[in-house]
Amino acid sequence: MGAPVAINGPIGERAITCSHSQWSTGAAEQSERVRAESMGSMVASVEEIGAAAAPQAVERRLGELRATFESGRTRPLSWRQSQLRGLLRLLADKEEEAFRALHDDLGKHRAEAYRDEVGVLTKSANAALREIGKWAAPEKVWVPLVAFPASAQVVPEPLGVVLIFSCWNFPLGLSLEPLIGAIAAGNAVALKPSELAPATARFLEENIGEYLDATAVKVIQGGPAVGEQLMEHRWDKVLFTGCPRVARVVMAAAVKHLTPVALELGGKCPCIFDAVAGRRNLQTSVNRVIFAKWSSCAGQACIAIDYVLVEERFAPTLIKLLKSTLKRFIADSDQMARIVNGRHFQRLSNLLKDPAVAASILHGGGLDAKNLSIEPTILLNPPLDSAIMTEEIFGPLLPIITVKKIEDSIAFVRARPKPLAVYAFTDSAPLKRRIVEETSSGSVTFNDAVVQFGVDTLPFGGVGQSGFGQYHGKYSFEMFSHKKAVLRRGFLVEAMLRYPPWDEQKIAMMRHLFRYDYVRFIFTFLGLRR
């Protein structure tokens, strides 16, 4: 009972480190209790979810959102600021509850929960409060002389009523970060948390209405059926975070009302690991790889490192350092989130079932179905056509792929769908330049990973299969805004040449004007006089 399943196999000189001690009975028992609680709460919340998402109730609530927006309530800066302050208060007052919910749903340690979700949200809401005046201000733009007298501006306005589909892996962050942008932009918002993270969904439902304006921000619970019902409606924007399969469904449904969508998907984020010089920097790099693979929701993150590319001759060094550092960092299962549910646990287990893949396991491979936990697992050169190398892993399994020369990594990455992030640990400026210029991805980060998420001066979003649309910081504001062009003219100066009946003279003058060639224009104009 609680004994982890270990996968053993002959690998020649590679030995499997099956770290049973990490998944000791004590920890297993505790995890089991937690899991049982989650199961219980999950069942309860499914019932609640069912009730909350009754079709008529949803209709009524959506109608309320629309009426609230039309009333103009969400437009004044003061309202938006009050909402952001409310959110900050929520995050402060209910921090313990939030940590508990994230632990229930994913086994996240409070430090991880703070570092990746609560803390980031606090930073974002504070930044939005500081910057909102600047973001919402109309921007004056240049008007060519030919339009004199005139003034032109680009005026941001809210799109209206927007829908945010969140995801289960960062259930708080992926709900509230877009919410910050949507509110800052002056919209009314419907938030649909993932039903696969029910404790957080319940946390949001219980608290959003308390701390924010419940007529303008609503949490709508449910599973795919509710999602489908929501997409029957007209939204002024939909943000979807999740997998490509469901994204296609959402985008196809959006066609009905020509709803603009933004899709935050994922992909296989590669980490190109060059031979970094110096032991200290090498250790730092390995620390950061571990952080980006196992320390962020056990690899269940769209920007987690999916696999590593390293030169053949350097692989042993890297692997040795990974193993020893893993021992220090993740000594027991408390230090790492668990797998979200049985289905994903099964999916990940199946990735390892392929005999050729199982044979490539160098470290870990321990599976604990009862506690939904999988040891940090390292594989060396699993077959490139195996599922673990063709699908997004989204779990604590790290394939290491060796190449002859590190530059070969570039062709490897290019041959595959564009990921949300490309990572590289290297001192080489030429390699960095080649990676930026020759690969395409949502973002590129050198000598670290995942941290780009917290830099809100950088747009966050995918390209190609990893999605479209960007947010964070001011980009969140823009994602939920329409930039309206506004041109003001006076009656003072009237250009006769605009109007029919036409003649060659008028055409000549217009030619000059459109080239902003005012001198020739004046001559032609004077010629007209004569």
Next chain:
Amino acid sequence: MVESRAAAVQELRARFAAGQTRPAEWRAAQLRGGLRMATEMEAEICDALHADLGKPKTEAHVHELSLIKSSCLFALKNLKKWMKPQKVPAKLMNFPSTARITPEPLGLVLVISAWNYPLLLSLDPVIGAIAAGNAVALKPSEGAPAMSSLLAELLPRFVDGTCIKVIEGGVKETTALLNQKWDKIFYTGNSRVGRVVMTAAAKHLTPAVLELGGKCPVVVDSNVDLHIAAKRIAAGKWGCNNGQACIAPDFIITTQAFAPKLLESLKKVLEKFYGKDPLLSADLSRVVNASHFGRLKGLMDEEMVSDKIVFGGQRDEQQLKIAPTIFLDVPLDSAIMKEEIFGPLLPILTVDKIHESFGLINSMAKPLAAYLFTRDSELQNQFEGAISAGGMLFNDTSIHLTNPYLPFGGVGESGTGAYHGKFSFDAFSHRKAVMNRGFAGEARARYPPYSAPKLKILKGVLEGKLGDMIQAILGFPRGK
């Protein structure tokens, strides 16, 4: 020799993958080629526009050729600046690091054009796509066949035909094109086909820009220079392809008291512009084809509307010409008030007080453009705040589209995405975030095993507390 569609798309993909469209020199060469084409082939282009639409030479120059030329020039002038990565502050908590945003081409772009400005709406998006370094397939509208075949013939002579291809055809060919995988689709047209495009885009998760239309309202206050207002309204309505333009004024709203004066002024202006018999004027475009002619005739002849004509109404089915026609107070549920007119018919609706126009406009779908004529700046500000539209223009019509510093695009039913000027470059680019971290300042607090002291430092770092950041950088907490 017309290559097969599949082969064409394959070549585009191969050329893009080989990096042919990336260098600034290549992009500039294409833009210069486009400029040369618009300059050297003026006569041929005007002829094609006349064949397709009966477009007067002046409109051909002012609304299409000139705009294409200034688009090319603007892109050429700003290309290097637009391509340059933009440094951004990287935040103290990530010290040491640098961050920048690098624009990169999306890859293969499909531009589907419309028939009413068949040169402009084909080449303007293509200019943006090229400036951004993409390979492009252009599908000109089959509704303007002369321009379509002219573009197919001319473009390969002036630009790199291996990376910029014209693919002609109708519904069947367009559907087949839409089934291919593109990195961006740019569609100009109506919302019905816009939905077809979006459905196809959804299959490959392709982002799309949809430039659609709508009923662009013109609100006319009494506090105006009436003669100038009438001229500008007329120029925007009938001087733009005889009303067949997405930003042409669709209908007018004014007060009951002011309507007679406005009407008188419009009549005077129309006579001055087009003479006593507008069907004979060379300065009016014709209706594009028999199908649209029939549609417009239907709008005019609807029972509840036909007796509301107060000016015009003449038509010539043979020549596909309809004279500028004004209606007064048609019912809101008439066909002419329910769909985008896209023709020379102008309903004038009257209200008691000018503010009532706001509610009326907001009861309809968001248009591509909204116009208000008034000297009252308070009314202007209220209009700006209350009405959502792609773009907004006070005391004039249509011309905002010529300003390359203003984004041009719709909202809601009038579309999604914008272009012109730098917005074109952005529409066809991916803003790639690039972050470069140093190895110094290794923050132990980030890593497991987690502890309360670590959490405390993390909190401080995320809240921007300098003291905690310093501790983090110095490797606190010591030990683990």
